Amino acid sequence: MASVQIEIGDDGKIGTLPDPVQSFLETKIAEAYGKGAAKAAADAKSQVESQIAELKKGGLSASEREKLKTLEADLSRTSEELAKAKGDAVEAERIRTERHQRELDDRDALVKKAHGEVNKRTARLTEMVGKDIKIAALNEGAREESLAELEALLAPRVGLDDGLQAFVRDANDPGKPQLDADGKPLTIEGLVRQYLADKPHHIAAPEGRGGGRGGGRSLSGARNTASAFDRDVAKVAQDPSISNLARAFANAGKRSA
Numbered sequence: 192m193a194s195v196q197i198e199i200g201d202d203g204k205i206g207t208l209p210d211p212v213q214s215f216l217e218t219k220i221a222e223a224y225g226k227g228a229a230k231a232a233a234d235a236k237s238q239v240e241s242q243i244a245e246l247k248k249g250g251l252s253a254s255e256r257e258k259l260k261t262l263e264a265d266l267s268r269t270s271e272e273l274a275k276a277k278g279d280a281v282e283a284e285r286i287r288t289e290r291h292q293r294e295l296d297d298r299d300a301l302v303k304k305a306h307g308e309v310n311k312r313t314a315r316l317t318e319m320v321g322k323d324i325k326i327a328a329l330n331e332g333a334r335e336e337s338l339a340e341l342e343a344l345l346a347p348r349v350g351l352d353d354g355l356q357a358f359v360r361d362a363n364d365p366g367k368p369q370l371d372a373d374g375k376p377l378t379i380e381g382l383v384r385q386y387l388a389d390k391p392h393h394i395a396a397p398e399g400r401g402g403g404r405g406g407g408r409s410l411s412g413a414r415n416t417a418s419a420f421d422r423d424v425a426k427v428a429q430d431p432s433i434s435n436l437a438r439a440f441a442n443a444g445k446r447s448a
Contacts, residue, residue: 229276236269260297264290313351320349320357320379327383328393330422337393345382 243262246255267290274283321342328341348369350360358368359377368376377385387393 229273232269232273232276236266236273239266239269264294267293309355312355316351316355316357317346321346323357323379324349324383327380328387330380331384331387332394333383333387334393334395341383341386341393345386348382349379 239262243259243266246259246262251259267286271283271286271290274280274286324342324345325338328338329335333341348360349357350365352358357379359379359382361367361369369382371377371381
């Protein structure tokens, strides 16, 4: 068996070790470190597993579900560290990849949910735009028979901005609002008014008279006004209070006179 000499100074410090001794000590230190890291990772893994098991015993609230997701991510990381400490690089990579995929899936689920909420709100706002067009048309004297057609024709002219606020689209640049004669954004009411002025056949005949009979104004002339009942219906659509409903019923007879 070969022997080696180790120099020790007067101060007790060890000098440069021969290569075989240095290599031997480094190997033993690395083994000890690996065992210590593996034990620490195993202990951490055991603690997290215990917390997860305890949390799963009962029904989970929303906050507890979020805590569980955090613990499961911690468990994945400690399992990865344990695999590294044991020198199993393949297993460590597999665990890391699975965790990353779960994070991507969770993110995609949140994005999908957010898009769904936006789509639901957009559909609701679009429905409200249609109702606003009908109310504006009634207030401008439109025939009830024309309301559905007016909604179908004019709704595409109304868009939603980034804040989901309705605006009348510019005819040449739909991404921008249409401006009125005063340079202000055209309102839905203004859009309906302009359209009915150009298409007066959608306007109801004056009460008690034909559209172009003696003494009456032609439908192609000045804009007609809505009946009292139609105005009451529009108010009910905006505010279905008892008083508005009562007024609408009271004027129902006048409309058919």
